[in-house]
Amino acid sequence: MISLGFTPGDVVIITGAGSGIGRATARNAAAIGLSVAAWDMNADGVAQTVHDIKEAGGLAVAVTADVTSDAQVATALDASGTARYLVNNAGPASGGAPLEFDEAVTIGLGSVRRVTTAWLDRGAQEGAALVNVASVAGNVVGTSPDWYPATKAGIAGYTRHLATYRSDVVRANAVAPGMVDTPRLAGFAASDLGQKILSRVPVHRLGTPDEIAWAILFLLSPLASYINGVLLVADGGWTITQ
16 A cells, blocks of 8 residues: 555644635545545535445544634634644635625635634644645646635745744645646536646646645655655646736
């Protein structure tokens, strides 16, 4: 079994684990022996993620939590056990309900800081590591709505801050996915715009949630112990063609 150097049974918290990249990361983390604390606002979605993990013989607990709430984050940490690892994946979908700029940045970026700070304040274990999920929209590609690239750029910047000033307690990296086949992009590849954009992606397809999950898990893992503060682009080569 692939382990990536993880100690079996170590706990990883994965926010936004009810679908898409978060669900794929949770499933694969459990498959390599980690105990998963799967967080999401969507109780049904995160319950399905945990059901899938347990059906495959893995260890997981479903935690329904809104990461914009200090109280709910504290309760979720209580329910998760002592976690050596954290994946900050939760955030508002760019194609979801309209949000005001300040509100959206507070949700998408503020929640990453909120969860990270609360987790670290409880005392990081030796070898603690985290991965934040950013986007190519935060470093290269301009997108709409305006808050989405701003939030993702902020997540990348916050990751660099952690890597520089909190490296005594945690190793911090980020992943910047390109276009990934998640519910948010349902039907996109078949659209005229999707076909036009995908024609410029060297691999000529969307990424899969599993492909992003493995990038996340590598950066999180002890095999990446000397990697700190990077933003790993996982986009099939899309941004090098822009």
